[in-house]
Amino acid sequence: MVDLLDGKKAAQLADQEFSQRINDLKLMGITPGLAVILIGNDSASQVYVRNKKRRAQKVGINYQLFHLAENITQTAVLQLINKLNHDPEIDGIMVQMPVPPQIDAAKVMNAIAVDKDVDGFSFDNIGRLWSNNSGNFPATPRGIIRLLQQYEISVAQKHVVVVGRSNIVGRPMAGLLLNADATVTMAHSKTPNLAALTKQADILIVAIGQAEFITADYVKPQSVVIDVGMNHDVTGKLVGDVDFSSVSQVASMLTPVPGGVGPMTITGLLEQVIILAEKRA
Numbered sequence: 001m002v003d004l005l006d007g008k009k010a011a012q013l014a015d016q017e018f019s020q021r022i023n024d025l026k027l028m029g030i031t032p033g034l035a036v037i038l039i040g041n042d043s044a045s046q047v048y049v050r051n052k053k054r055r056a057q058k059v060g061i062n063y064q065l066f067h068l069a070e071n072i073t074q075t076a077v078l079q080l081i082n083k084l085n086h087d088p089e090i091d092g093i094m095v096q097m098p099v100p101p102q103i104d105a106a107k108v109m110n111a112i113a114v115d116k117d118v119d120g121f122s123f124d125n126i127g128r129l130w131s132n133n134s135g136n137f138p139a140t141p142r143g144i145i146r147l148l149q150q151y152e153i154s155v156a157q158k159h160v161v162v163v164g165r166s167n168i169v170g171r172p173m174a175g176l177l178l179n180a181d182a183t184v185t186m187a188h189s190k191t192p193n194l195a196a197l198t199k200q201a202d203i204l205i206v207a208i209g210q211a212e213f214i215t216a217d218y219v220k221p222q223s224v225v226i227d228v229g230m231n232h233d234v235t236g237k238l239v240g241d242v243d244f245s246s247v248s249q250v251a252s253m254l255t256p257v258p259g260g261v262g263p264m265t266i267t268g269l270l271e272q273v274i275i276l277a278e279k280r281a
């Protein structure tokens, strides 16, 4: 029988810790501030942003949403970021991805002050991650590391295969794992014979955006499988990148979708905001 890696439960535990840390900050007159910039009306983004707001407010973060029109100019976005960069009440700034085509995502991300770049998407923070220096690191990989810790699954001495090489999940995931002494292999759409590789993974992390793509024949018996995917199947149901029913027959531990990596992504974000606010103390 497979054991679930319950992200919802782990996130609730983390929220208790965060509430305590924020209470301590408030005694010093500090309230952690998070600014979320949402551009346009992407329906998935609206769900995520709503979840972030609920969780941030629950633990006592000052959450500010800036919802900008789909046709906003790049100049206006940069002006807002500049204002937030200078706002002493704001510890972290993030721009929800994806952004509309007139917005240059790299430019916007690098306009955020390095210390307030709570997503860790700026070139400076990417360099800090890959040189194993301290910095701000992306929410999803942070949340996954925390989920594994919560279940006392060590990555050191393990072979971890990460499928997907995006800037927001796959690449930073590999960097954090490497820094935690895992042996890491990265795979992507051009990787030949993917199943032969993923079958060697003690821990398999999948972030490809292909509904239920990873079936039991990609998975080593008794391994740990982390499903980052958020897709809708033909019936409109939310499903991961992993075929839950077949993989649960071979893996020892597996994240569900929903209730797995999603809630832990928000945990990763809130934790990074709190760390930044603690630097003000």
Ligand SMILES: NC(=O)C1=CN([C@@H]2O[C@H](COP(=O)(O)OP(=O)(O)OC[C@H]3O[C@@H](n4cnc5c(N)ncnc54)[C@H](OP(=O)(O)O)[C@@H]3O)[C@@H](O)[C@H]2O)C=CC1
Binding pocket: 140, 163, 164, 165, 166, 167, 168, 169, 170, 187, 188, 189, 190, 194, 207, 208, 209, 210, 213, 228, 229, 230, 231, 261, 262, 265
């Ligand atoms: N739970 C959460 O908190 C989050 C969930 N997500 C979800 O995770 C998934 C991935 O997101 P994201 O990282 O942004 O994805 P991207 O679409 O940016 O990147 C997908 C990556 O997967 C690779 N890929 C695609 N198809 C295959 C395949 N058949 N075999 C092997 N590799 C493949 C691509 O390869 P190549 O580079 O060669 O094109 C690419 O590197 C999505 O479902 C997304 O919704 C994303 C962020 C957070």
Ligand SMILES: Nc1nc(=O)c2c([nH]1)NC[C@@H]1CN(c3ccc(C(=O)N[C@@H](CCC(=O)O)C(=O)O)cc3)C=[N+]21
Binding pocket: 047, 048, 051, 094, 095, 096, 097, 098, 119, 139, 140, 230, 238, 257, 258, 259, 260, 261, 262, 263, 265, 266
């Ligand atoms: N700059 C930026 N930073 C991000 O961290 C970022 C982003 N852009 N763009 C999109 C992805 C995706 N993401 C999620 C957040 C919450 C859930 C989440 O709450 N999921 C719940 C419910 C999902 C649902 O009901 O649809 C769950 O899995 O249980 C999922 C995914 C953050 N991302």
